[in-house]
Amino acid sequence: MSIRSRVAAVATSVALASAGMLGLASPASAGATALICPSYPQLIEGSGGHKGAKISCTGGSSFFLAIRCETLDAAKYRYWHYGNWAASGGTSTTWCDLNAKVIATEPRTS
Numbered sequence: 001m002s003i004r005s006r007v008a009a010v011a012t013s014v015a016l017a018s019a020g021m022l023g024l025a026s027p028a029s030a031g032a033t034a035l036i037c038p039s040y041p042q043l044i045e046g047s048g049g050h051k052g053a054k055i056s057c058t059g060g061s062s063f064f065l066a067i068r069c070e071t072l073d074a075a076k077y078r079y080w081h082y083g084n085w086a087a088s089g090g091t092s093t094t095w096c097d098l099n100a101k102v103i104a105t106e107p108r109t110s
Contacts, residue, residue, distance in 0.1 A: 033059040033060055034059055034060055035057050035058075035059050035060030035061070035063055035088075035107070035109055036057060036058050036059045036060070037055055037056075037057040037063075037107045038055065038056070038057075040105065041053040041054060041055035041065055041067075041105045041107070042054050042055065043102055044093070046095060048098055049098060049099075050095050050096065050097075050098055051069075051095070051096050051100065051101050051102050052067065052093060052094055052095035052096060052102065053065060053067050053093070053094065053102055053105050054083070054091055054092065054093040054094075055091065055092055055105070055107055056086075056089065056090065056091045056092075057086075057088070057090075057092075057107055058088050058089050059088055060088065060109065061088075061109055062085050062086060062087050062088075062090075062109070063085070063086060063092060063107050063108060063109050064082055064083045064084060064085050064086065064092045064094075064107070064108055065082070065083035065092040065093070065094050065105065065106070065107055065108075066080055066081070066082050066083070066094070066105070066106045066107075066108050067080070067081050067083075067094050067096065067102050067104065067105050067106075068080055068102070068103050068104035068105075068106075069081055069096035069097065069100040069101065069102060069103065070100060070101055070103045071097075071099060071100045072099050072100060072101060073099065078103070081094045081095065081096060081097075082094060092107070
């Protein structure tokens with residue numbers, strides 16, 4: 001995937017999340033109950049100014065939250081952090097490094 005395609009994908013995710021329309025309903029397997037998550041994860045702030053996100057989903061199989069982080073310095077370095085695996089009804093939480101912000105979120109099943 002080219003850099004241009006990746007930037008477009010991240011920009012689309014951020015725009016949809018900002019509008020509250022980024023929902024998931026993907027089946028874990030054929031004939032299984034679909035994973036149902038809120039329209040977007042809850043952004044949270046931790047000790048020392050750490051930024052992160054959490055989400056609770058039901059149905060389907062286990063899931064985890066992936067967040068795209070961007071450093072606040074001039075380099076604007078971007079990277080992914082992954083939350084804990086959680087079962088249906090559970091919560092997955094993950095954090096960016098200190099001096100970084102969340103720019104995209106994505107609940108995943110694999």
